[in-house]
Amino acid sequence: MLRPVEMSRVVVAGSNKVLEPLIEKLHELNLLHVVNYSGADDAFNMGKPLGTASGYAEQLIRLRSIERYLDISDKMPDKQFPESQVLSQMDGILGSVGDDVIATAERVAEIDNEVKIKQDQAKVLKPLAGLPLDLELLYGYNSLAAYVGTVASPVEADVSRISYVNEVFTASTGKTNAVAVFVPVEKAGEVSGVLAEHGFSEISVPRGPTGSIAGAISTLESDAKRLEGDKAPLQKNLKEIRAQHEDLILAIDEHLSIKSQKAESPLRFASTDNAFVIDGWLPTDQYETLKRELESAAGGRVQVETLDGSEADKLVETGEDIPTKLNNPGIVRPYELITRLFAIPEYKEFDPTLPIFIFFPLMFGLILGDVAYGLIILIMMFMLKRKFRTPGWQSLINIVIIASIWAIIFGFIFGEIFGPMGLWDYIFSGAHHAGILGTVADPHHVGTAFGEGFYGRLGRVGPEIGSFAGGVFPMYRLATASVLVLIGVSLFIGVVHTGIGSILGVKNELAYGEKRHAYFERLPVLLFQVFFGLGLLGLIVGGLSHPLVLLSALVVVISIIMMVKGPEGVMGATHIPFFVSNLISYLRLLAIGLASVGVAFAANQLAFYVLMPMLSGGEGKPLTTIAIVVGIVVLIVVHFINLLLGILSPFMHPLRLHYVEMFTKFYSAHGGGVEYSPFGRVRRFLRD
């Protein structure tokens, strides 16, 4: 589980005569991760694509353009089609249906364009609407200069002063003053200067429409409306085609993609005039299957060999990557998403998915820790699971489902249903808490200070109840003693979590043969963090002279000396603050949780002990309707916001604890790996 699947290097060589059946078989088996031939060897050329390749590519291009016009994108299949049906209907889809789609879609685009032009023209003409002139009179003169536009102040007087011969028309609509000024061409320069002084801004009159300006505007607008009306049935037509053929089109896409993938595959192989060689990796336990199947497909005219370890190592040294196939049981698999988001592990590295599966939901639960919030998230995720069916979403949803179950468990430990000291007490210990609706004997005693309440300043975890462990359940997180306990728990999780990271780090370095890095870089970090944690524990329990403190101090000093002796020398010891901050960073498990408990607590206090009594006219009075309504609205709004934050931050912060605190101890130190992606394709829309 912690290691990727074991891989073997395979060489397949054979005569070009059997290339096609072999490609068919390889594709069907979906086993071999093909290593592309680099062209480095003089004796071999790159293979040539099969003759059918260009035909499939053309069909695929046409299909993709149909998909684009119909707005079809990849999705999970609702229907599946047998290959024969795809073949018989393909010509129809690519031919007449495709022509119809493309013609319709192009007509829609044309209409959109025309509508836009008409709307723009109407918009341009709007300010001129009041001018008593027909549109065709506004342009097209030889001896007259025409100025049409808007001005800030009246221009008649100034224009007359410059040019005795003139014609000025004005119209005001609202704040804009439209003018049309006509003067002899020879006065044009001076007049335009004067107009500029009056804030003239020219409107270029559209050439198409004629007649009165107001009439033209209304014609343009009604035209645009009519065109929009024409567009609707076309779009409906496209929608119908899409609804009818969506899955079939995607099935054809899959069929053509497979065909073209096969036809182009020889480009990845090394070949001579008469033979070919295919290099690749596959899971070791699948080698016999591959060999048997390929030999039977090629009638024995093919050679399948596996390289032994040292030969494969030599190839790896020259820069070939061994593909990584993660190997996790079903319930852990969703968490591969978190691993992938960071990087795929290298073949020789540990796969961190299992520790993530253990710690991530635990941390999420510890932070959120509320029965009601956990249940709501759980139900929400089950609803989303049916809606979002792509693998990525499914993984994410499964991650949150497992995490929210932990949140419910911790909710019971913390005694929280929609925050502490609210519904929990009402449901599980009615004796104290008829008080939830404000009828408790001494409501003022509740929540006047954080951690102060029914259980005294120390809460349940504390001397008021009896011995330290006696009253642990439920432990109200806001109580002082709980905070202290949770600090300890957080740091403990930190020591274990980073410790596991460090152990994996040591083993990783050993796997790469880097003994010095393993024992003098990774191991001291493990010792340092574990004994730093133990030392803190000793300090709290027994003070400076506690034997645990002395022992820890000794080991910490030894680990620092080891770091200095390590590959980085004295620089190795400069990372110490980072390791200390790694541990302190785990306090966020407590801190983020406290923040969300605080908000929930405040919401409950505000609604039950402030707003509702106030609106009912004082404490102890029966609640009025408005008090109940306002109280419930406040509760819903605040808890809803808190819940949204309560999904986001308990997700992000454990993510960070894994990426920053844990992964830095072992992961990706040698760069990311290459994912195992065998030659072949999982059929989704096609059925055998």
Added chain:
Amino acid sequence: MVVETITDGGVLYGLLAVGAGLATGLAGIGAGVGEQGIGAAVVGVVAEEPGFLGKGLFLMLLPETLIIFGLAVSLILMFAWKPFA
């Protein structure tokens, strides 16, 4: 009056609470200032290269530990340290 309050620990507890608040608050501002530049850069990189998201997140979240330091100090001030008990 004043003397009484001080021996009572009231004002000093108040100051303690103010100090705790400052510790968390100022650390938060510091973390925010640190993250703004990194965040902008990460968004830029991810826009070009979506595969960088995980590593970008890693860098983005590094300064966040600062605020936890502040919080640790606050917790010690509020809960663990009892100077006037």
